[in-house]
Amino acid sequence: MKTAIQLTGVSKIFKGKPAVDNLSLTIQEGTVVALLGPNGAGKTTTVSMILGLQQPTKGTVKLLGGDPREQKVRNRIGAMLQDVSVIDGLKVSESINLFRSYYEKPLTLDYLLKVSNLENEKDKIASSLSGGQQRRLGFALALAGDPEVIFLDEPTVGMDVTSRQLFWDTVRAMAGRGRTIVLTTHYLDEADSVADRIVVINNGKLIADGTPSEIKANTTGRIISFIAGESVTTEKLLALPCVTDIEWSGRKVKLSSSNTDQLIVALIEKRFEMRDIEIQSGGLEDAFQALVHQTK
Numbered sequence: 001m002k003t004a005i006q007l008t009g010v011s012k013i014f015k016g017k018p019a020v021d022n023l024s025l026t027i028q029e030g031t032v033v034a035l036l037g038p039n040g041a042g043k044t045t046t047v048s049m050i051l052g053l054q055q056p057t058k059g060t061v062k063l064l065g066g067d068p069r070e071q072k073v074r075n076r077i078g079a080m081l082q083d084v085s086v087i088d089g090l091k092v093s094e095s096i097n098l099f100r101s102y103y104e105k106p107l108t109l110d111y112l113l114k115v116s117n118l119e120n121e122k123d124k125i126a127s128s129l130s131g132g133q134q135r136r137l138g139f140a141l142a143l144a145g146d147p148e149v150i151f152l153d154e155p156t157v158g159m160d161v162t163s164r165q166l167f168w169d170t171v172r173a174m175a176g177r178g179r180t181i182v183l184t185t186h187y188l189d190e191a192d193s194v195a196d197r198i199v200v201i202n203n204g205k206l207i208a209d210g211t212p213s214e215i216k217a218n219t220t221g222r223i224i225s226f227i228a229g230e231s232v233t234t235e236k237l238l239a240l241p242c243v244t245d246i247e248w249s250g251r252k253v254k255l256s257s258s259n260t261d262q263l264i265v266a267l268i269e270k271r272f273e274m275r276d277i278e279i280q281s282g283g284l285e286d287a288f289q290a291l292v293h294q295t296k
């Protein structure tokens, strides 16, 4: 398999502070990679450097074997960034056709309208579309040149359920055709179901890298839940080790923990009033919270 993206020791420093800190990452062709991290982790900065929109302070970025700023490399990539800028006065189909005209072998207008679920909007003026429809147009524009590498920054924000489903089906179909997809999202369930690989960054550093099931299995982030007696309070629970989140529902309490072994010992030692104790391994959301908490 060929390498689509390679970052070697990449750092980006803003005013003396690293937004991305010595990041090395190799992404193979045909993979769907989700880049996760809390706000300010360095995701957008990383994507901007891969796209050649920002230059690293240190290290090197290779995209499809070349420099991301080269025109011949740029012609082979597509990006859907957070703000979709539409051209004033152009209809949806005209906007898509304009983008198609930039490329040698564009995808057809019909296909692009279909996968962006904009068939009924094709004659509308692009600037009159709703927020979710504009994001779908952004998707169609990103795919127009049939790119080999596709970047999707928070792509499904504002999309309805049907559009979201179609969107992810299309992303998977593109990967099936050997396309490489890098996406950022705050919807962890989406990353879990669509990505082959999850890369978690925090404070500009890589803190986890693996398939969704590896990420979930490798973190000790789990949940302890039980029916709590009257003497149990949020304050007392927060004073325990490794508690990352507390959720009450009546007297049932759900504790997310970065280390359930230590937490259960502490609960027993401190004689918390508990019954119906359950320990569950969490989903990606819990694994993510635990990872980010551990590296704070």
Ligand SMILES: Nc1ncnc2c1ncn2[C@@H]1O[C@H](COP(=O)(O)OP(=O)(O)OP(=O)(O)O)[C@@H](O)[C@H]1O
Pocket: 014, 015, 018, 019, 037, 038, 039, 040, 041, 042, 043, 044, 045, 046
């Ligand atoms: N142009 C800039 N000048 C100064 N600081 C910046 C600049 N761009 C980003 N930063 C800082 O770099 C850090 C990483 O920002 P970045 O936008 O890459 O994070 P992110 O992971 O994409 O966050 P979010 O999930 O909120 O979009 C933040 O602390 C941010 O304030």
